[in-house]
Amino acid sequence: MAPLRILCISFSPIERDARVLRQLGVLAEFGDVTTVGYGSQPDDAAAHVEIPAGLASLPQTVGGVALLALRQWSRAELAAPAVQFALKALRGQQFDVIVANDARAIPAAHALAQGAPVWADLHEWAPEERTHVLSWRLLVAPLMRHICATYLTRSAAVSTVCDSIAGLYERDYHVRPDVVRNSTHWRDLAPSVADPTTIRMVHSGAAIHGRNLEAMIDATRELGEGYSLDLYLVAGGDGGAYLRKLQARAGGLASIRFNPPVTPAELPGVLNKFDIGVFWIPPTHTNARYTLPNKFFDYVQARLAIAVGPSIEMQQLVDSKDLGVVSSGFDVAECVASIRSLTAADIAATKSRVDAASRELSFEHDGEVMRSIVRRVAATDSAAQ
Template sequence: MTSSAKQILCISFSPIERDARVLRQIHLLSQLGEVTTVGFGETPVGATRHVQVPDGLTTLPQTLLGVAKLAVHAHKAAECSSPAAQWALAHAALLDAPEGGWDLVVANDARVLDLGFRLAGTAPVWADLHEWAPEERTHITSWRLLVAPFMVHLCQTYLHRATLVTTVSHGIVELYRERFGVDAKLMTNAGPYMELPVQASRDDRIRCVHSGAAIGGRGLETMILAFCKLPERFSLDLYLVSAADGGAHLAELRAIAEGVDRIRFHDPVRPDELPATLSGYDLGIFWIPPTHTNARLTLPNKFFDYVQARIGMAIGPSEEMVRELENYGLGIVSKSFDVHDLVASMESLTVEQVNRYKHAAAAAALPLSFDVQTAFVRGALEDMLAD
């Protein structure tokens, strides 16, 4: 590292080389200084230096002592007590910036806010919240009772101290403002602009695709059942990453689709290669039921991947996605998340409609690209580093 360059520490307790949002973040940060990343997995593209947290370390206080602290709401004592955070602090010498200080620290998600501020010293902190933290996994009873109050504590304690707070959708921006009084800014999951052509459909077959993680609760079973009921001219290709369950849910999905040759499973594709892979299809599919707040207010990576791929979309009545889809005329919305309504929204689609959605995606590709959607973030970061 050169002493004249701004020194930026980016913390994300995720496999960063597969985390599309953090990879885009690093790409931006690397234009402003030298980036040291802390997280799981190999060195991500754009990082000058990477401190690799050992695989298997949990990112919440899931030790016996940590759980006891959460149980009695000793939240201050529970800060930085997750095995991953403890490892990072024990190896703090690896995180020393030249001249003994960072120019900027980035904390990805509420669970690293405590660690981010501990390592920042006097440096400004950018808190990038990838979802509504208090309800990240409230469908799990133990999480709702033990971890959710800790997430609230971290947000209440640290968000007002952050120089910049960003999050992923309008609805979640409002939740952080209403609950914590934080002037959060919208930074969508938009990907970089891609120069890809519209590949017009010329027959009545409609080739559909879904990309993402094979995580329970996202309605993937219902999606497969809907395609089992759709006419033969509809096909579905899936590019799924195995979840932390060791691939158990992915195996369940394969079992549901067994014997239906119109439903095909593929190996996952790197985030930077995904739009080009998707561009050969007609419609991107995402029907996620509003089982919790984050699902209800989702505006995911795949929405923007479909736009950059120049393909149309079929979604459910998810308010954040519907807002953008209808604004740009990108596709169709089902009445509900029931199989019957999903099938009804699709079965009368024509090639002319599909091609119209593809051209609408081409028109939306620039305004819904990373550089346009995050221009204000770059300006804020430049100001933070100048100060």
């Protein structure tokens, strides 16, 4: 296969977007990749269009909101300031394959395609991305549904993060996406030796509302002596206000530590010294109900026992491979009970089972799914020429 000219669009800070970074590593195997997104040029990109930080990726201008309110979806598709910036920056350039990350990038990908195949990688269930926000639910969700209905069947490939969400796209939009999990690269690590005095819990991710981070703090307080919790949290888009509330909630408790965030590549190695990776996210919306996030696979590569709530996709993996413990619910008492059910010997045995499953649950599998997608869409493009 001749080297491809590939365009990868992601309206995110790509250098902090673990899924897109892994995707870029695969795309770069096939040719030169031009990226479009916020922040500086990622390592695997041959060229980069940096979107100014102040430009929104949704039509949040006065005119854009008017289009949403008037249900002018087709006119609103490309109205976001970030989309307009990208279209102008790339005008006249030609590519062999275009990758759109998330639904908001799909119309721009098709507008730039000039007949080239588009691969739509949907990182979640797009129609309910932020349905906990009223304005998003009323104005943006209908636009996301329009984009999915209009463009998914026109795309040469569609992928998403888990089987449950793939089923939703098939049900509502008549495409069956390939499943590319949020797995991370295999790490040559061994389970750490337990501290005989303390069971060391850890959580990594973003400090944003709705993830039940308060329950982790309250559960650690309830567990008392012999347990600790380390948090590696990236401040959310609120300037760190929610993170500061969490720190205040911990109240200076010595068993809870807030650590500086680390890069996706460094995370498994940093987490390796702990015992249990925790994530108890209540099913307040569809994406939370079916979540199978980066952190789950980071915990696997760190060789940690895993403690989650009864979230469908995470529970299925934990139960099927005996990777940890699933709480009966998401209340603090239920989370505490699940942690207390694990003895030090249980944790050591579980970490060994996680170690045994680490290759199967690594990006070495999911990367092959990505490669098959690139080969397939590139062959589609060649056949069309």
